[in-house]
Amino acid sequence: MTNKFLMFSIIILISFSLNAQQKTEKNEAEMETKIEKLLSKMTLQEKIGQMNQYNGSWDITGPAPGDDYNKPRYDQLKSGQVGSMLNVISVKSIKEAQKLAVENSRLGIPLIFGHDVIHGYQTMFPIPLGESASWDLDAIEMSARIAGIEAAAAGINWTFAPMVDISRDPRWGRVMEGAGEDPYLGMQIAAARVKGFQGEDLSDENTIAACAKHFAAYGFAEGGRDYNSTDFSETTLRNVILPPFKACVDAGVATFMNGFNDLGGVPATGSKYLQRDILKDEWNFDGFVVSDWGSIGEMVPHGFAKDKKHAAELAANAGSDMDMESIAYVAYLEELVKNGKVKESDIDDAVRRILRIKLQLGLFDDPYKYCNEENEKSKIYTKEHLEIARDVARKSIVLLKNENNILPLDKKAKSIAVIGSLANSKDVPLGNWRSQGKTDSAVSLLEGLQNAVGKDVKIEYAEGYKLTEGKRDFLHELTIIEKDESQFETAIALAKKSEVVVLAIGEDCYQSGEGRSQADIGLAGSQQKLIEAIYEVNKNIVVVLMNGRPLAIPWVAENIPGIIEGWHLGSEAGNAIADVVFGDFNPSGKLPMTFPRDVGQIPLYYNHRNSGRPGPVEMVFWAHYTDQTNEPLYPFGFGLSYASFEYSAIKLAKNEMAMDGELIVSVDLKNTGNVEGTEVVQLYIQDLYGSITRPVKELKGFQKITLDAGQSKTVEFTLSKDDLGFYGLDGKWVVEPGDFKVFVGGNSRDVKGSAFILK
Numbered sequence: 001m002t003n004k005f006l007m008f009s010i011i012i013l014i015s016f017s018l019n020a021q022q023k024t025e026k027n028e029a030e031m032e033t034k035i036e037k038l039l040s041k042m043t044l045q046e047k048i049g050q051m052n053q054y055n056g057s058w059d060i061t062g063p064a065p066g067d068d069y070n071k072p073r074y075d076q077l078k079s080g081q082v083g084s085m086l087n088v089i090s091v092k093s094i095k096e097a098q099k100l101a102v103e104n105s106r107l108g109i110p111l112i113f114g115h116d117v118i119h120g121y122q123t124m125f126p127i128p129l130g131e132s133a134s135w136d137l138d139a140i141e142m143s144a145r146i147a148g149i150e151a152a153a154a155g156i157n158w159t160f161a162p163m164v165d166i167s168r169d170p171r172w173g174r175v176m177e178g179a180g181e182d183p184y185l186g187m188q189i190a191a192a193r194v195k196g197f198q199g200e201d202l203s204d205e206n207t208i209a210a211c212a213k214h215f216a217a218y219g220f221a222e223g224g225r226d227y228n229s230t231d232f233s234e235t236t237l238r239n240v241i242l243p244p245f246k247a248c249v250d251a252g253v254a255t256f257m258n259g260f261n262d263l264g265g266v267p268a269t270g271s272k273y274l275q276r277d278i279l280k281d282e283w284n285f286d287g288f289v290v291s292d293w294g295s296i297g298e299m300v301p302h303g304f305a306k307d308k309k310h311a312a313e314l315a316a317n318a319g320s321d322m323d324m325e326s327i328a329y330v331a332y333l334e335e336l337v338k339n340g341k342v343k344e345s346d347i348d349d350a351v352r353r354i355l356r357i358k359l360q361l362g363l364f365d366d367p368y369k370y371c372n373e374e375n376e377k378s379k380i381y382t383k384e385h386l387e388i389a390r391d392v393a394r395k396s397i398v399l400l401k402n403e404n405n406i407l408p409l410d411k412k413a414k415s416i417a418v419i420g421s422l423a424n425s426k427d428v429p430l431g432n433w434r435s436q437g438k439t440d441s442a443v444s445l446l447e448g449l450q451n452a453v454g455k456d457v458k459i460e461y462a463e464g465y466k467l468t469e470g471k472r473d474f475l476h477e478l479t480i481i482e483k484d485e486s487q488f489e490t491a492i493a494l495a496k497k498s499e500v501v502v503l504a505i506g507e508d509c510y511q512s513g514e515g516r517s518q519a520d521i522g523l524a525g526s527q528q529k530l531i532e533a534i535y536e537v538n539k540n541i542v543v544v545l546m547n548g549r550p551l552a553i554p555w556v557a558e559n560i561p562g563i564i565e566g567w568h569l570g571s572e573a574g575n576a577i578a579d580v581v582f583g584d585f586n587p588s589g590k591l592p593m594t595f596p597r598d599v600g601q602i603p604l605y606y607n608h609r610n611s612g613r614p615g616p617v618e619m620v621f622w623a624h625y626t627d628q629t630n631e632p633l634y635p636f637g638f639g640l641s642y643a644s645f646e647y648s649a650i651k652l653a654k655n656e657m658a659m660d661g662e663l664i665v666s667v668d669l670k671n672t673g674n675v676e677g678t679e680v681v682q683l684y685i686q687d688l689y690g691s692i693t694r695p696v697k698e699l700k701g702f703q704k705i706t707l708d709a710g711q712s713k714t715v716e717f718t719l720s721k722d723d724l725g726f727y728g729l730d731g732k733w734v735v736e737p738g739d740f741k742v743f744v745g746g747n748s749r750d751v752k753g754s755a756f757i758l759k
Contacts, residue, residue, distance in 0.1 A: 034364075035355050039348060041107060044334055047351045049081035050109065051322050052330040053290065056088035056097060080105030081330055083354055084158075084290075084322060086114040089436065094155035095371040102367045110367035112209070112358055114290075117159035117197075118177060118433035119143070121150035123385040123571055124442065126396040127431040127548055128163065130567030132179040132592040133639070134395040135680045135702060137192040143392050144196025146385050147435075148208045153379035154436070155370045157361050158209040160257060160290075162193035164244035165214055168603035170593065171224025173516030176432060176548035176568075178219065180592030181605045181636060183240050184699040187247035194251040202254065203362035205369055206379075212248035214259030214292060216274055217241050224602070226517045227260045235692055237263075238727030242278070249283045254357050256289045258320055260298065267302050269295040270311075275319030288321040288353035297326035308332065316342045321350035386572055393569040393576035398589035399640040403561035406542060408583025408642060409500060411453050417494045418446050419464040419534065420504035420527075422546045429573030432474070432513030432548060441571060445504050445544060448574025452582050460498070464491035464534075465526045468508045478510050480524045488530055496537040502581065503534065504544045505556075509568045512548025521599055522552050535559060544577060550595040557633055565589070583642060588678035588704070590639035590747065597633045600625070606636040606748040607695040637699070637747035643677025643709065646670045650744055650754040657758050659735065663719045667744045667752065671707035678706040679746060683717045686741040691728055697748055717744075724758055 039047075054073055076082050077100040088094050094113050102108045119125045125143040126134075134140065144162070151159060163177040166186055179189040190212065199207040217237065221228040232241075245256075256279060259268040268274060269291050279285045296315045297308050305311035312328035313336050323329040336342040362369055399407070409416070422428055422445070429442040443451075446461050453459065464487050468478040495501045505527045510516065522528070532555070535541065542562035545551065556563065564587070566577050579585035596604045615622030624630055648668035657663040671677055683701035687694040700723045703715055719742070725735035737758050745751030 031356065031359050034359060035352050038107065038109070038355060039351060042351070044337060044344065044347070046080045046107065047347050048329055048333045049076070049079075050083035050351045050354045051333070051347070052076075052082050053084040053086060053114070053322050053324045054082055055325055056085040056093070074100070076330070077101050078104035080107060080109060082111065083109075084112045084114060086324065088113055089115070089154065091155040091371045091373050091376045095368055098367050098371065109355070110358060110363040112158050112361065112363065113156050113370075114158040114160060114211075115151065115156045115435065116161070116433060117147050117151045117156065117208070117435050118161050118163070119431065120147050120389070120435060120437065120570060121154065122381045122436045122438065123150060123389050124430045124434055124437040125389050126393050126567055126569045127176045127433075128178055129176045129180060129548065129592060130396045130569060131392060132185070132189055133398050133565070133567070133589040134392065135185070135590050136395050136704060137188055139392045139395050140189055141192040141196040142388060144193045145199070146388055148197045148199070149206045150380045150385070151435075152206050152208050152370055153372070153375040155376070156208060157363070157370050158211065158255070159197055160211045160213060161197070162190055162210065162248070163213050164190040164248060165217075165219030166241055166244065167219030168605040169221070169224035170521050170550040170596070171517055171519060171599070171602060172219065172221055173226060173512045173518070173549070174219070174514055175593065176512045179244070181594060182592070182607065182699050183243040185592060185702075186244035190244040191247045191251040194248050194253045198252065198254065202360045205372070205375075209254035209357055209361060210248070211255040211257050211290065212245055212253045213257035214261075214268070215245055215256050215279065215289070216259065216268060217263050218259035218261045218268070221261055224517050226515050230261045230263050234731055235727060235729065238731055246283060249285050254287045254360065256285070256287065257292055258289060258295060260292055260295050262302055262304070267295070267299045267304050269320050270299050270304055270314040270318045272318040280319060286353065287357055288350065289319060290322040291315065291320050291324045291326065293324050294326050296320065296323050296328045309336070312336060313341045316346060316350070321353055389570050390572035390576050390579075393572050394579045394585045396567060396569060396589055397577065397580050397587050398565035398591055398638075399580070399587040400565055400634055400638070401557065401561065401563040402640055402642070406540065406562040407564075407581065409542070409581055411457060411582050413457055413499050415458045415460070415498045416449065417498035417501045418449060418459055418461045418504070419491045419495060419501060421463050421465055421467055422506060423502070423504035423544070424461060424463065427472070428509045428546060429568055429570060431509045431568035431570065432516070437571070443572055443574035445502075445566075445574045445577055448576070448578035449502065449581065451575060452578040452584070460494055462491040462494045463487045465530050467525050467527070468511070472508070472510055474510075474513075478508055482525055485526055485529070488533060491530065492533055492537055495534045498538065499540065501534060501538055501541045502544060503531065503541055504546060505531065506545045506547035506551065507549070509548060519599070521549060528555065531556065531560070542581065550593050552596050552599055552633065554597045554633060565591070586642045586675060586677050587639070588641060588680065590637050590680045591634055592636070594632045594636045595634040597631070598628050600628060601630075601632070604632055607698050609693045609695055635747050635749040637680070637682050638749070639680070639747070641673070641677040641679065643671050643673030643675050643707070645677070645679045645746060646672045647745060647752050650742065650752050652742070652754055652756055655756050657719070657756055659721055659737065659759065663756060664716055665719060665742055665744065666714050666716045668712055668714050669705055669707065670712040671709055674709050676706065676708050678704055680704050681715050682745060682747065684743040684748065684751065685719070685723065686743070687724065687726070687736075688739040688741065690726070690736050690738065691734070692726070694726065697743060699748070721758070
């Protein structure tokens with residue numbers, strides 16, 4: 001009877017699965033039929049209109065467009081010559097713009113509305129680099145989900161995120177937008193963010209379309225200088241740069257954005273190899289590609305296009321489907337098609353892709369589905385969202401040093417000095433790329449500490465240093481104040497009389513982000529001088545870093561007993577940091593990017609390849625600096641806890657692995673501390689030799705493990721051939737037999753190792 005019931009259950013499950021698959025296939029077929037029917041009705045001018053995107057407010061995110069196409073945009077909206085708008089903010093404005101397009105144009109095709117919702121809409125979460133330090137995929141997905149809910153409530157249905165560029169250069173200001181240096185971690189985080197924004201059903205009113213950017217290699221800009229050229233091998237492209245983008249495709253991402261950079265002489269916007277050959281043909285991506293702001297027109301100063309008309313031809317032929325603010329497609333594509341320079345079939349392909357996303361969003365069923373004023377009032381900046389933002393923020397904090405257990409601080413301390421202008425800022429913690437985050441709305445570090453202890457502990461504040469001056473917004477560069485020591489005396493006096501000093505240092509949030517590359521990533525202004533002066537009178541110091549990139553802080557790392565990496569953590573930053581400072585939350589974050597000792601070491605990353613002379617050896621002839629160590633200040637994956645963890649030797653189920661088999665790798669983890677703690681257990685491999693040289697370590701898995709004091713647990717990983725392969729010189733995936741090492745530990749440096757053979 002039991003066997004019959006089991007068999008019946010299996011049959012039912014198979015039946016449900018087949019029915020679901022058939023229903024999905026039917027829906028997709030119906031959608032494609034609708035697309036073809038609509039496409040057949042469209043004039044060439046209307047098709048090109050779908051490929052045209054305009055900025056809709058003064059909240060511009062790039063240079064203003066040229067005036068070579070002067071037809072008023074208002075009339076273009078009414079005549080169906082606009083397919084999308086960005087930076088139209090509020091339900092009221094979006095509804096008005098949608099009405100112009102839908103109720104006046106011949107075919108009534110709805111607009112899709114985009115916005116840079118990067119790490120929150122109004123409720124601000126940690127900057128993406130900081131959030132990546134949580135290594136918590138559920139938290140990252142939830143962060144994107146909340147951002148999507150709030151953006152959708154405001155009428156927006158498309159975000160230009162996630163940015164999944166891998167970067168090894170912290171001088172590049174946009175490292176704050178990504179997940180750091182590692183392709184495996186980047187893949188997991190990219191997929192989590194796509195799932196968060198898009199949910200299970202893109203037609204749900206609480207979801208928005210995601211956009212994987214910048215395709216591709218923008219993070220490899222030479223010198224870390226934004227918008228700069230990139231040049232690297234095909235194997236680096238395939239093995240390091242592309243994996244997070246492929247993970248986005250696998251997660252169902254709706255759109256892609258190309259980049260400002262060129263790759264070996266070809267601008268990404270004009271790269272057929274990237275956009276047609278790899279993305280659309282090899283990966284079967286069925287969404288659409290939007291240019292970055294003005295990047296089609298920027299192929300002219302690149303020296304790749306003669307003029308904007310030529311740029312429109314190159315971009316359209318390469319597979320760039322939508323023109324963001326170059327005004328190139330709407331001005332020149334019709335003529336280019338009629339002259340045979342661009343095939344109308346390629347125009348049709350682009351329009352199909354754009355219409356497909358609009359259908360998936362449900363905009364044809366209801367163009368105003370995102371225009372609900374009640375949602376705008378009730379679903380943005382809620383108490384629940386702020387509570388989640390606080391939780392994600394504290395999971396993103398990394399404890400870098402805790403000498404003599406200076407942390408956590410005792411809430412009964414007699415006196416705490418809080419020093420540094422960053423400590424009293426309610427704006428810097430919001431970070432750059434803050435969407436509609438309200439100026440000065442964050443909980444400052446000073447407020448967070450005061451909230452945590454109440455009135456029983458004496459907390460006094462001194463500004464200490466002034467860091468920046470000038471207009472603080474997305475569009476303007478700040479001036480660093482270099483020699484202002486006017487507040488030193490007050491700060492030093494306060495430090496001298498206090499039991500402990502909490503010193504906030506780092507960066508203004510507008511020191512990082514787009515256009516904010518820096519040649520020097522040390523402490524700007526007079527911060528270093530103030531730290532050393534305070535250290536002379538009170539060595540009981542906890543440094544809280546606030547920054548959008550890894551910083552070179554060797555003196556601080558050597559001398560200060562307590563160091564917390566606090567990034568720009570968003571709306572609840574101060575409360576989250578206070579949770580860690582006073583031990584209400586045990587830090588578990590791990591660095592997603594290597595911290596150098598000196599800017600001269602850059603690029604510095606853990607998964608480098610060995611030279612023929614790796615060293616060290618006694619003679620001078622090996623790959624090293626004569627004035628600085630090769631070692632980072634803090635390695636990738638590093639982060640401490642108030643607990644302590646002990647790793648056993650690695651256990652392998654066997655010493656040989658068949659090509660079609662699996663290998664179980666295990667390690668015993670014990671919490672040897674006095675409090676509960678969470679450790680990110682990391683698995684790395686090394687392919688000792690191959691048809692191309694291989695990295696010294698590659699992350700291939702991680703698990704977050706929470707243990708009570710004294711508790712032990714066996715942690716298992718399963719390796720398959722998919723974990724051991726790579727892309728070779730021919731751009732093809734290959735798995736080669738040979739000798740491998742496997743490592744497990746709490747960061748990329750401090751690991752236990754073993755070895756096996758792949759046959």
